[in-house]
Amino acid sequence: MALTNANEIVARYFALIPAAGVGSRMGADCPKQYLFLQGKPVLQHTIEAFLACDGIESVFVVVSPEDEWLDDFVASSPKWDASRVRFLRCGGNTRRDSVLNGLHALFLECAPKDWILVHDAARPGLTPELVRKLIETIGPEDIGGLLALPVVDTVKKQSEEGVQTVSREGLWLAQTPQMFPYAYLMDALEQQSDVTDEASAIEAMGQVPKLVEGHLCNSKITKPDDLPLVELFMSIDTGIQKKLF
Ligand SMILES: Nc1ccn([C@@H]2O[C@H](COP(=O)(O)OP(=O)(O)OP(=O)(O)O)[C@@H](O)[C@H]2O)c(=O)n1
Numbered sequence: 001m002a003l004t005n006a007n008e009i010v011a012r013y014f015a016l017i018p019a020a021g022v023g024s025r026m027g028a029d030c031p032k033q034y035l036f037l038q039g040k041p042v043l044q045h046t047i048e049a050f051l052a053c054d055g056i057e058s059v060f061v062v063v064s065p066e067d068e069w070l071d072d073f074v075a076s077s078p079k080w081d082a083s084r085v086r087f088l089r090c091g092g093n094t095r096r097d098s099v100l101n102g103l104h105a106l107f108l109e110c111a112p113k114d115w116i117l118v119h120d121a122a123r124p125g126l127t128p129e130l131v132r133k134l135i136e137t138i139g140p141e142d143i144g145g146l147l148a149l150p151v152v153d154t155v156k157k158q159s160e161e162g163v164q165t166v167s168r169e170g171l172w173l174a175q176t177p178q179m180f181p182y183a184y185l186m187d188a189l190e191q192q193s194d195v196t197d198e199a200s201a202i203e204a205m206g207q208v209p210k211l212v213e214g215h216l217c218n219s220k221i222t223k224p225d226d227l228p229l230v231e232l233f234m235s236i237d238t239g240i241q242k243k244l245f
């Protein structure tokens with residue numbers, strides 16, 4: 001717990017990276033977080049995006065207890081300070097289970113109001129600028145929020161009745177990080193087991209997460225075609241990306 005000189009509790013920022021998926025839609029011979037982009041594993045890019053942010057106290061990576069690639073990954077990664085990067089072998093059957101198990105594992109490290117930035121390992125194009133933008137946009141009066149992209153294309157909904165055009169007004173595509181206070185997030189995920197992201201659990205508690213515009217460079221690697229797209233964004237000079245915000 002951080003205290004100011006006046007003994008006031010200062011909320012800290014931690015990154016929690018769910019990296020315990022198998023990448024079934026990618027269909028690779030290893031989980032997609034261990035595939036290489038720009039000469040580095042996807043997971044290393046994601047970790048380093050947070051390490052480049054001074055305000056991030058530590059990065060916790062949740063992997064599967066059965067993960068057989070982690071040891072080689074650690075051996076070939078930079079020798080990160082153990083106080084800044086920690087691997088937690090507590091991944092679960094769903095992304096929500098992995099995140100909740102990770103939060104439980106941090107019970108003795110995090111104070112209730114510490115901010116947890118949950119970020120998909122499969123989003124390696126995250127930039128420090130986007131992390132800072134999220135942190136700076138969410139104030140102490142907010143329950144928290146997430147990076148997201150406003151929908152700019154016409155939206156079609158396909159059903160047994162056929163295809164309908166639905167209004168894009170107010171529609172956003174959720175990204176990550178999704179940033180919420182440690183205790184509130186853990187409580188929300190305890191109560192909501194069938195959610196695909198943290199913000200859904202917070203919404204189910206009657207709260208309104210803040211939507212902060214992200215960027216396509218922060219797209220999730222899900223299928224094989226996503227790899228060259230994300231890699232292309234990684235090759236764009238960061239200066240240009242800064243101008244895009
Ligand atoms: N049980 C799970 C499932 C997913 N994830 C993580 O959640 C993020 C987003 O999930 P997704 O893109 O669905 O990854 P996978 O579950 O690996 O992919 P798939 O659904 O294609 O199997 C990924 O970083 C993934 O590693 C996790 O930590 N634990």
Ligand SMILES: C[C@](O)(CO)[C@H](O)COP(=O)(O)O
Nearest residue numbers: 095120174175176196197220
């Ligand atoms: C959390 C997320 O990336 C927000 O869009 C998305 O819900 C993850 O979905 P997935 O099916 O677990 O990839």
